Amino acid sequence: MSFKEKQNYKFEDLVEIMKLLRAPGGCPWDREQDHKSIRQNFIEETYEVIEAIDNEDKELLKEELGDVMLQVVFHAEMESEKNEFNIDDVCDGICKKLIIRHPHVFGNVQADTSEKVLSNWDKIKMQTKSQKSQSDAMDSVSKSLPSLMRSTKIQQKAAKVGFDWSDVNGALDKLSEEVAELKEAVKENNKEHQTEELGDVLFSVVNVSRFLKIDSEEALYKACDKFSNRFRKVENLAKERNIDMKTATLEELDSLWEEVKIK
Numbered sequence: 001m002s003f004k005e006k007q008n009y010k011f012e013d014l015v016e017i018m019k020l021l022r023a024p025g026g027c028p029w030d031r032e033q034d035h036k037s038i039r040q041n042f043i044e045e046t047y048e049v050i051e052a053i054d055n056e057d058k059e060l061l062k063e064e065l066g067d068v069m070l071q072v073v074f075h076a077e078m079e080s081e082k083n084e085f086n087i088d089d090v091c092d093g094i095c096k097k098l099i100i101r102h103p104h105v106f107g108n109v110q111a112d113t114s115e116k117v118l119s120n121w122d123k124i125k126m127q128t129k130s131q132k133s134q135s136d137a138m139d140s141v142s143k144s145l146p147s148l149m150r151s152t153k154i155q156q157k158a159a160k161v162g163f164d165w166s167d168v169n170g171a172l173d174k175l176s177e178e179v180a181e182l183k184e185a186v187k188e189n190n191k192e193h194q195t196e197e198l199g200d201v202l203f204s205v206v207n208v209s210r211f212l213k214i215d216s217e218e219a220l221y222k223a224c225d226k227f228s229n230r231f232r233k234v235e236n237l238a239k240e241r242n243i244d245m246k247t248a249t250l251e252e253l254d255s256l257w258e259e260v261k262i263k
Contacts (some may be wrong), residue, residue, distance in 0.1 A: 014069065015087055018077045035075060042071045100124060122160070134161050148216045151206040168211035175204040233260040 003009075003017060021030040045067040052061040073087055080086035101124050104111035111117045122137075131137050134157050141153045158164065165171050182197040209216040234256045238245050245253065 011069075014073055015077070018070075018073045022077055022081065030074075033074070033078075035078060038071070038074060042068075042075075045071055097128075100128065134158065146217060147202070148206055148220065151203050152210055152216060155207055155210055165207075165211070168208060171204065171207045171211050175201070175208055178204045230257065230260055233263075 003013065006013070018030075021027045023031075045064065049061065049064040049068055052064045072090070076085070076087040076090050099106045101121050102117075103109035103120065103124070104117065109120060111120055125131070126137060129136075129140060131140060137157045138154050141150055141157070143150065145153070155164075165174070178197065178200040182194070182201050185193040185197040188194075206216045209219060234253065235245065237256050237260060238248070238253075243252065243256070
């Protein structure tokens with residue numbers, strides 16, 4: 001039976017289809033790709049999965065998970081062609097990792113709470129990755145992560161050895177301190193110093209969000225949506241009142257903003 005005649009497909013079918021696409025006589029575009037050329041595709045597909053989760057759209061989630069799975073198979077097939085590793089090796093590796101990092105399920109270790117599970121996970125992770133210090137653990141945090149997410153992970157690792165404020169007030173005071181330093185950098189008109197101090201402000205904001213147990217990435221995501229929605233209302237209100245936003249004063253626009261803000 002050919003692939004076109006099948007009613008339902010399984011994971012092994014996806015692997016075989018990718019082999020055919022990459023084989024001589026397959027798809028010219030697929031054959032031309034390498035890891036770097038489709039790197040951005042992987043990132044985009046991952047974010048589309050997140051959007052489906054946020055929208056609680058199960059059908060879209062199913063589709064987008066398939067797109068992510070395709071990316072995994074695509075990259076694995078490239079390495080299989082060079083006899084480096086294949087998709088079975090990828091599955092073998094993750095299965096072994098799960099077994100090693102869940103000794104409370106596959107071994108004799110006791111861990112009856114999520115906190116104990118995570119503590120064991122971190123210890124095992126450091127051992128298997130030959131990390132001898134928290135600095136090593138920090139260095140292992142991917143630099144390709146969104147910076148807010150990377151900041152959170154780095155701060156969490158520092159906190160595990162006690163390098164942390166006792167409560168959110170310390171983090172808030174540090175934020176105020178960094179904002180004051182940014183203001184000084186602005187006065188100096190030194191771009192390099194401004195960049196450094198702005199980075200410190202953002203890092204401090206993430207620290208505050210961590211203490212409040214708020215995902216900084218999610219908080220900023222919602223803030224973007226809130227701003228976009230309010231801006232649309234400002235545009236609509238300006239149109240109703242025949243106000244040209246391009247020529248209106250900042251005071252006029254701010255007045256419209258405050259008006260839609262309280263509605």
